[in-house]
């Protein structure tokens with residue numbers, strides 16, 4: 142008989158979840174660890190800038206949503222995962238999440254240019270990166286759809302008793318979708334091992350969170366499901382990592398799901414075709430100047446004695462990696478025409 146993750150009988154009333162997670166602390170990183178986090182964020186920044194250029198040159202087709210400004214979220218959170226066990230799922234703004242894993246930038250850039258060597262064999266493109274080897278389940282273009290899918294992944298972790306946790310990322314816009322709340326209900330009812338990560342970058346296409354959300358404190362969105370939530374400075378990689386430690390502890394202790402609202406900001410338009418008329422240049426400029434996650438980490442590095450020269454060398458290294466990824470993505474072959482007939486589901490319904 143199939144196992145069921147249900148934790149109580151029908152006749153038993155639900156037990157109120159009165160416990161609260163601890164207030165997360167800013168993660169105390171050793172110098173080497175902080176350098177690694179900084180490097181990953183810088184790689185995402187330079188990679189995304191390059192992707193923007195290649196798009197402008199017509200080398201990337203279809204949609205392309207850049208992650209610039211949000212780097213600390215994926216890097217901080219994913220650095221706390223157990224990559225042998227845990228799974229990740231996200232929306233279409235997904236290049237950064239793959240790079241945060243430490244995946245080869247060449248393979249990701251080649252996916253953007255639709256080449257055979259790409260992570261989805263060049264057939265997914267920007268929005269549909271996938272790597273089951275890394276337990277990365279996409280890359281999804283339907284807003285909010287990754288939340289029930291992620292809940293399914295968490296169900297599988299519990300069912301298979303593999304000790305894994307799912308990180309399901311979604312945006313502030315997606316947070317207003319009905320399917321998100323159906324998933325919340327099931328996740329809490331069955332105490333599924335999932336961290337719901339709301340990347341609140343303040344906008345859903347051209348609509349600001351304040352204009353679209355009756356409750357704009359998104360970490361509270363689980364309250365009616367008894368799912369606790371924490372609001373986190375998503376422009377500080379160490380705050381993100383600290384919050385991830387608390388959230389993962391909560392979930393791994395069998396206490397069910399938790400919400401992390403990561404307050405962040407996207408510097409670029411929603412996608413490459415967005416003229417961004419719904420906000421002022423001054424707004425973007427002021428966040429860049431005051432809250433940039435990479436500059437923030439740079440200051441932390443300088444405080445532990447890392448010298449300007451070392452950072453310059455690192456910058457050069459990263460630019461080299463990104464240029465090589467772009468060269469590779471421009472020159473490696475396109476998929477064979479026969480690939481049109483592979484990885485396609487053909488079935489009668």
Ligand SMILES: Cc1ncc(C[n+]2csc(CCOP(=O)(O)OP(=O)(O)O)c2C)c(N)n1
Nearest residue numbers: 234282283284312313314315342344345346
């Ligand atoms: C079900 C569905 N509705 C609408 C869209 C069109 N759409 C694409 S992105 C987007 C905004 C989502 O914003 P948010 O969740 O905040 O994510 P962000 O783009 O800021 O990362 C919308 C409405 C879609 N892709 N899927």
Ligand SMILES: [Mg+2]
Nearest residue numbers: 312313344345
């Ligand atoms: Mg958004």
